Amino acid sequence: MNKRVLLIAFHFPPQAASSGIQRTLSFSRYLGGFAWEPLVLSAHPRAYSQQNPSQLASIPEDIVVRRAFALDAKHHLGYKGRYLALTALPDRWTSWALGAIPAGLSLIRRYKPEVIWSTFPISTAHLIGLVLHRITGLPWVADFRDPMMQPSYPVIPMQRRMYRWIERQAVMRCTTAVFTTHGAMEDYRRRFPDVSPAKFRVIENGYDEDIFDAQPAAPAGAGDASRRLTLLHSGVLYQDGRDPAPFLQALAHLKEAGKATPDTLRVVLRAPGDLDGTRACVAAAGVADLVEVAAPVTYREAVSEMLAADGLMVFQGTPFNAQIPAKLYEYFRARKPIIGLLDPAGETARVLGKAGCNDIxxxxxxxxxxxxxxxxxxxxxxxxxxxxxxxxxxxxxxxxRARELALVLDAAAQGARQA
Structure with a gap:
């Protein structure tokens, strides 16, 4: 194997606050099967507010991982959670660029990768990719797990201007811009009409087959109307876009009508983020006897819980119409019924419908x-x-998904050789 790619990603084990680690981690694990050897440039673990060291075992032993100097402005440069805005431009981890750019140049000199790949939503990753691309001339694939510029984010004007500049530089200078949803890709095509549509590609998120192979799924639907059913939502909930309150109100209506009782239904809200706040919301709706608000568990345990549930729930409101929760693909692989509480006009509804899951x-x-x-x-x-x-x-x-990325890398490397 003589083709190498430099993967620039802030979210990488042992970081534990974002499911985004799974995208880069899976590419690092599977690209080798498609003739691409990955090199990973990530951040020093001190920059992670939450860590899960057990995830380190998922990193292939034979790949190079360089963890560059990085600080979190909120925790390392602030006082009682307050910090200067200038220390967080374009984001709280801008210091990562100070260590990652020289570390990246060192990796490029030593291992001679043919392509650079960087992934947002940490905008500093694209800033690092931009600088390394400009210095070395290597083709650059810019991966957008989420759209950078959104109507309500960033809020701070100075940060918004910097995001807009990085976004434009990434779109104009990269060889290929990759998105996780067709809606996001079409939005960027509309916003950058002077850029060839062929420059934009979609590589959706996915599930890790190895995790599921170790835990075979039970048949969907047992056909026993008398047993208690378990519904599961696995992941973060919040008021703007994933508000569980209307669902809890609906559950209260079914309870009042005698159509949902503790003997017939159990709902688990796993790792919703604000545990106390979610429990208060459950209590206010009067459904604490039906709903369990549960703390986070390991990735493997979360998958095992999906496989044990009778039905799975996905929350995705209008603010996230151009996005698809990564766990949706794990829901698909679990081979369980899915109910979507979302905006029917959004990407998540489209993908659910395409998969034949019409409970929305x-x-x-x-x-x-x-x-x-x-x-x-x-x-x-x-x-x-x-x-x-x-x-x-x-x-x-x-x-x-790694095979799809390998094809993008092949095209980028071939284009550079022919230039």
Whole structure:
């Protein structure tokens, strides 16, 4: 193997606050199967507010990982959570560039990669990719896990201007801009009409087959209407875009009507972020006997819980219409029925529909949620609930996503050689 790619990613084990580590981690694990040897340039663990050392075992032993100097402005340069805005431009980890640029140049001199790849949502990663691209002339693939410029973010004007500058530099100078959803890609094509549409590509998120292989799924829908069903949402909830309150109100309506009782239904909200706040919301809705608010667990434990559930829930409101939660692909692989509480006009609704999962209700409508939830539970109990097709499941594996990235890298390297 003589083709190498430099992967620049802030989110990498042992970082534990973002599921984004799985995208870079999976590429680092599977690209070798497609004739690309990855080199990883990440941040020193001190910059991570949350760590999970057990994730380190998932990193392939034979790849080079360089962790450059980095600080978190909030924790290392601030006082009682307050810090100067200038120390957090474009983000709180801008100091990472001070260590990563020389470290990246050292890796490039020693290992001679053919392509640079960097991934947002930490904008400093694209800044590092831009500088290394400009210095070395290597082709650059800019990966956007989320769109950079959004209507409500960044809020601070100076930060917003810097984001806009980095975003434009990335789009104009990269060889290929990669997005995780078709909606995000089309939005960038509209915003940059002078850029060739061929420059924009989609590589969706996915699931890790190795994790699921160790824990085979039970058949979906047991067909026993008398047993208690378990519904699971695994991941962060918050008021703007993933507000659980309308769902809890809908659940309260079903409880009042005698259609949901502690003997027939258990709902688990796993790792919602603000545990106390979510529990208070559950109590206010009067459904504490139906809903368990649970603390985070390891990735493997989270997958095991998905496989044990009777149905899975996804929350994704209008502010995130151009995005798809990464866990949705894990839901597909779990081969469990899925109910989507979301904006029907968003990307998540489109992907669910394409997969044949049509149990959808608007996230802001308790009445619509109650009706959809009642139908969903009935179908599960009777063994009639739909799950993702085998074709969708196969295409969504992270190994397949790595194959898609390898094709992008091949084209970038070939274009550079012919230039």
């Amino acid at each position: 209700a608007h996230i802001d409508s308790p009445d619509a949620i109650a009706a959809a939830l009642e139908r969903f539970l009935t179908c599960i109990a009777k063994g009639r609930a739909k799950v993702a097709s085998e074709e969708v499941i196969r295409s969504a594996s992270r190994r397949n």
